[in-house]
Amino acid sequence: MFILATLPLWLVGLRIYFQRQVLAIFVLGFSSGLPLMLVFGVLSFWLREAEVSRSDIGYFSWVAMAYAIKWLWSPLADHLKIPLLHNRLGRRRSWLLTSQIMVAVAICSIALTDPQQNLALMAALAVVLAFASATQDINVDAFRIESAAIEMQAALAAAYLTGYRLAMILASAGTLWLAALFSDGPGYDLAGWQHAYLVMGLCMLPGIITTLLSHEPVSGLMQQQRTEGSVLQRLLAWLKQAVVAPFIDFFQRYKWHAALILALIACYRLSDVVMGVMANAFYVDMGYSKEEVASVSKIFGVIMTLVGAALGGILINQFGIIKVLFTGAILSAATNLLFSALSQVGYDLMWLTLVISADNLSAGIATSAFIAYLSSLVNLAFTATQYAMFSSLMLLLPKFTGGFSGQWVDQLGYSNFFIMTATMGVPALILITLLARLSHTTADKKAAK
Template identity: 50%
Template sequence: MAGIPAARAVRVHTLSATMQRSMPRRTWREAFATYASPSALALLLLGFAAGLPMVLVFSTLSVWLREAGVARETIGYASLIGLAYAFKWVWSPLLDQWRLPLLGRLGRRRSWLALSQLLVAVGLAGMALFDPQTHLGWLIAVAVLVAFASATQDIALDAYRLEIAENTQQAALAACYTTGYRVAMLLASAGALFVAEGFGSVGNNYLYPAWASTYLLFALLMLPGLLTTLWMREPPVPQQTQQAAARYGLTHQLVSVLVLIVLLISVPAMFTQLYHSGVDGVFSSQVTLLDLLLDDRAFLRFTLYTVLTVLCLSSFGRRGLAPVLTPISDFIQRYRWQALVLLGLIATYRMSDTVMGVMANVFYVDLGFSKEQIASVSKLFGLVMTLLGAGVGGLLIVRFGILPILFLGGLASAATNLLFAMLSGMGPNLEMLVFTISADNFSGGLATAAFVAYLSSLTNLQFSATQYALLSSIMLLLPRLIGGYSGVMVENLGYADFFLVTALIGVPTLLLIGLQWGRERRHTSSSPDTPGNPGTPTSAAPQAPRPTSTPE
């Protein structure tokens, strides 16, 4: 629940001890002046535009579907819309190096921001045209468009934040972005529920025009972000990006994205078709390979996907994948075998609360809470606890380092799922709901603060946009895939056992954090003079400097 926005959190560059000593101290007046800069206002409004669409195609949409009588299993499958955020790294290099035609006059970053924001607004208005009781398929299809446009906006915003200011201003800009994002989440969740109920969709009295009007209203709320994109200035293009653009042309970029998409589709499809084919009959001499080729369609599809996979992995395919593989190879070269542990940690850290979060709003509705209660406790009060948890997490990180608080956040996020299991046996108990939501959102905020700092420490600024998109996508991929089956899990296990299972799947993450924590402590004790923050992996690759001026 609370962990979802971490995929979009601001990239905060971890400086070495030498660089920190060389940075001049600033007065309180200069520090507060950062919040009054045009950059801070731009990030506040852009953060608002980023926070709206994800909630509207995720948790708020699940309430709409449930009120319309859509089955829980279908709602669980519909949550797979969130996979767009998990695969945004696929096309992130395209945004780094290709300026759009026509809109490209706005600049490399602003053109992609304007296009994605227009698509989000049109998509939200399009969702309002379809009643899930009669046109569920069309509604989901338009929601997928919104998710892809929103993910594209995230990529452009991540890169924009990194390029508009020097290191000393990044924390203030991060705070502005997060504030706008959280306000948008509050409006798109609690606000949408209040608006839908105010328009007449109350309890069991489902009213499609009420939800349609709600989504049309929120489509209009994308206007401030679009106007901000048109108003702000384009940041300068970093030298590393100019060199990459000269090395990889537009055709190469498009081929890279196409080859990668084909590879991502063909590899899992190849194994799926092999499983459904009759290839086992060859080993028992019941059929021949010729029979399979002539009569077994699954085997034919397996053969086709195998050919596509081989072509993608051939020398031609590897050359085509160079724009995407370069940032990935940089990460692997820096961390080597340790990269496997890091990627496993990233892929599973938010699994416990993300899988649970898919069914959270459905659980509240099924338990008998009204939309007003859900909005007041889960959204309004929960938001305050999330921000409080994030603040406490930030203080603890400064005092104890990243990895101890990363472990604490992961433990708390998994353990609070047990409170939901207790609530499932108590019925619509408002006091228990307040306590459960408070603990869950506080732990989620704590975990988010630690996880953002950890992801930031792993990225090389030279490839920051692509690497951050990749790491945040890996964070969402496995939880989103498993979350798609959350409705099936609830139907088969019941809510109490479902919450117990989601708590247990947080245990492997804690083991990985413990492994990494122990390694870092041994490394620190053996190399006490090594610069860097305790508990933070030290990058061997040189970090590119930030720009020294803002675009405004």
């Protein structure tokens, strides 16, 4: 106790990140973040090296739309028991384990595919990976929210984001390094990419082990009452409880403010997601090697991701979610302008380092604030369904719009394309401002009463 008393207050506060449940969320965040880059991000680098056109790469990004429609099957995670595993592991862990195994198998299957010979097969496998990964995200989010009280959600969000972003960097920089390591020489080598993806498949093991060793969280799910009658009547009763009730609950709690909230969720990540679709193709076209992109991402990307995630959690505790949400939106749009400048500068490792560092820092701050914001909107009675609805809406418009990014680059060039994506961040700033003012007005009215 004396030692703790003599330590700086901020250092004592870091103890929360070493609690068992926070560490578990960190690893599960890693497990969630790993497939995201493999389903498209680094895959676009592979496709571009394999001489797939930018337009096709843009359309290929639509496989990630699975993340944007995951709310369609998210009620199953709340209400459907997986045979055999449910009784042994519980609802959340049984769903987690099943989805994690599917992700690992899908990654390894992509590793055995040649995009030059069968691009359609690779696209189909990428769709399978995206659906398995989205299912894992649904259950990790529900597991995270149900694992602790609201007071710990900021720490859990920061741990989740740190694990998530580290996995994204490993899946991008690590895969690029491995692909270069396993290649016979510079340039495109199919075997190098295939071996790299097989290694990434093995990286799902920590998440699987954590799922098996974790405790099943106490769920706030509303138990569905037993319904007598025909199969159709029971099905309709289940749909009402599992699908309709979560949506009704959200609109009842937020009333007409719900429309503004949903609009903000829909466009908050528009700027960085649309830009990100073409990022790896941009690196290839600018002449950066796999090793160079991997080195910069691994060193400076990791540092800035950790700083951004930690800083986001600290700022939220100090200034509240809305202010940090606004700051994150500004930073995310501003870093796109740095990409535009890089396209004008040309091949320059120092500029690449600056751009990737700034991009990861802003993403860390913005994403930690956004995760905390979405978590605050959830009713624990419908954890998986409501959070999946929010996180799906978050990606629906950006992912759909990003599918046209290859065409826009061909028409506008990289510099103007990045400027255009920066302007896509303006609507989010306007909506955050409106919601902040409405929140103050509502609070003042309540205080007056």
